[in-house]
Amino acid sequence: MYKIAAMGDRDSIYGFASLGISIFPVDDSAQAVKTLRQISENGYAVIYITENLASQISAELDRIKDDPLPAVIPIPGISGNNGMGMSRVSRFVERAVGSDIVK
């Protein structure tokens, strides 16, 4: 039995609590890395993370990207969409094909 988590600044993720998703408000990247490690070992299979926070801890995300779980999914926060999620998908295509052929 796995759980779902949301990480990011408090304002962006607060609404998810009502859906039954565990929320982990974090503010700085060091705390974020710590929390991420902790919750990925504790049965969280899907972790939604705000794009802002995700771009701060991209090294840590790269480290766990080839593990089957957890699935770390960037979502836009309250400050808006910075395009990181889409460029991530484009990077998958680049990695697989060599260039971004899916527009």
Add this chain to the structure above:
Amino acid sequence: MAVMNVNPTRMELTNLKRKLTTARRGHKLLKDKRDELMRRFLDLVRENKELRRRVEEGISEANRHMAVARSVMSDSALDVALMMPTQEMSLEIEEKNVMSVMLPVFNTKLKTADENDIYSYGFAFTSADLDDAVKSLSDIMPLMLRLAEVEKSCQLMSAEIEKTRRRVNALEHVMIPRYEETIKFITMKLDENERSSTTRLMKVKSMMLEDARQKALARDNEAAAQF
């Protein structure tokens, strides 16, 4: 391409030929695997982009409602409203094997039977905008889960495709040419040895013939002298 460092013997040649056949078959199989993975991957990526577009739209919609709710209600009232969720979502994870890549399949389970049971507060002291915010988040939740599934699958598949691509290229451009050249080298060497032994035999034969002719001549001369 460099010829491998092997002894030019028949045994090596047989071994290498066997290796070359295996390499060719492996190359063909891996190429098929790569093509099939690529086909599925591209479908998945298209779905991923579409889902992401919709999820991002949905979330910014929800955030707009949330911002309004936050401005209408006090922080503490909002905290109280959302502090104790009635709903709890958990996941059952199955694995789907696509071309030996294990892709996750998420099945959600809710604590309460009614999936619309998302409002963790009474309606008396909260703004209607909060309801809207929670409702719009709940509406895009299935999409978000599907996004998580698809995006993780894309990530895992892209890694696998990269690996397979490298293997195919290594076989096609390094291993197979190397085997072919070494086999050619050994064949040439063996042919050369054979030719040289044939010439040697011919030479020996001609020497023996010459010798026999000389002896016969000597015998003839001897006989002529005794006559």
